[in-house]
Ligand SMILES: [Zn+2]
Ligand SMILES: [Zn+2]
């Protein structure tokens with residue numbers, strides 16, 4: 001058990017849900033800023049941000065990310081801004097086009113895995129390039145561990161200097177065709193991280209119906225939360 | 228511990244090594260048949276087969292696979308022939324073009340992961356198609372588990388009928404950018420498989436310098452071996 005407070009990271013928009021799925025999903029930058037402000041006042045301290053085009057399509061557009069970052073910094077002083085470099089919003093180096101904005105954090109996938117209908121592609125050279133951009137612009141990565149090998153890969157990248165420690169790792173469970181929401185695996189992820197990267201800090205995200213379950217496991221075992 | 232004999236699967240050629248790396252690597256079908264025959268006489272009972280073009284490039288050519296299968300069946304009566312559907316030898320449905328030959332077994336990757344320089348792509352629809360071809364031609368898959376989620380995926384595919392049980396699963400360790408050779412992970416793979424697919428049979432492969440280490444772990448814990 002950690003004695004430090006639980007960090008709540010709020011993923012206000014994500015890259016998948018649309019107004020048709022839930023009219024409350026904030027899509028425009030203005031809606032996102034207001035939604036983040038409410039979460040901030042409710043206790044969230046990291047904002048995990050995706051941006052959308054007017055037609056709701058996910059994008060990696062640095063200009064939109066810039067406006068969102070500026071708005072959150074203004075309305076939510078002290079909140080940590082984490083921008084997504086995820087592959088649902090762009091391809092290749094476009095995924096890191098917002099890193100020169102020097103957000104506090106950015107998400108970083110260090111391996112590949114299957115998603116519901118396709119391969120989530122994070123080729124080794126792109127991973128290394130994104131990591132080097134994060135070092136260059138002093139951006140703290142949140143490692144997205146969609147599988148066990150991704151935890152080992154992050155520890156290796158810390159050891160050889162491609163990532164600056166201590167690692168901040170998120171275990172992601174409940175994505176179809178990737179890791180299911182499974183308690184023994186969750187415990188093994190925690191134990192493995194503690195064994196190979198003892199200074200690492202971790203949180204976990206359960207997707208869809210797994211969200212509350214995984215949040216409870218996080219709180220029970222001293223990790224941080226993603227809502 | 229199992230009381231059944233240890234099954235030795237011999238990967239005579241693989242898709243990567245060339246004569247320049249080791250002059251003993253069998254490349255032509257004739258060399259492969261003789262090499263398999265020696266392994267068979269030394270006690271191997273599964274032949275894991277890749278085929279190569281005359282310039283040593285890996286291929287999925289059904290004609291070459293057919294000649295190899297026929298030669299092994301003639302020279303090594305009773306040996307189990309396992310043909311590779313791996314992604315280093317072809318792309319898309321070409322990877323399963325040899326399944327109508329009705330080999331005893333074929334390898335099947337059920338998820339994606341990183342390889343040393345690229346993404347090992349096994350998109351969900353291709354995985355499902357390969358699995359359905361194996362059902363159609365009565366080919367027993369060897370599930371190649373390059374990561375933890377692949378074990379869960381195989382169990383799910385057995386449960387919903389896409390794979391016929393009992394599963395035969397191989398844990399693969401030591402591929403750069405995928406799972407390292409790690410004993411606690413090896414043990415967790417075994418435990419997880421026993422928990423979610425209790426009737427499954429397993430073996431494990433360590434790549435390169437990890438081969439002997441992983442073989443020893445397999446023998447010690449009652450699994451089968453890949454050489
Ligand atoms: Zn995200
Ligand atoms: Zn506000």
Ligand SMILES: [Zn+2]
Nearest residue numbers: 241275311313
């Ligand atoms: Zn192979």
Ligand SMILES: [Zn+2]
Nearest residue numbers: 260261264302
């Ligand atoms: Zn012979």
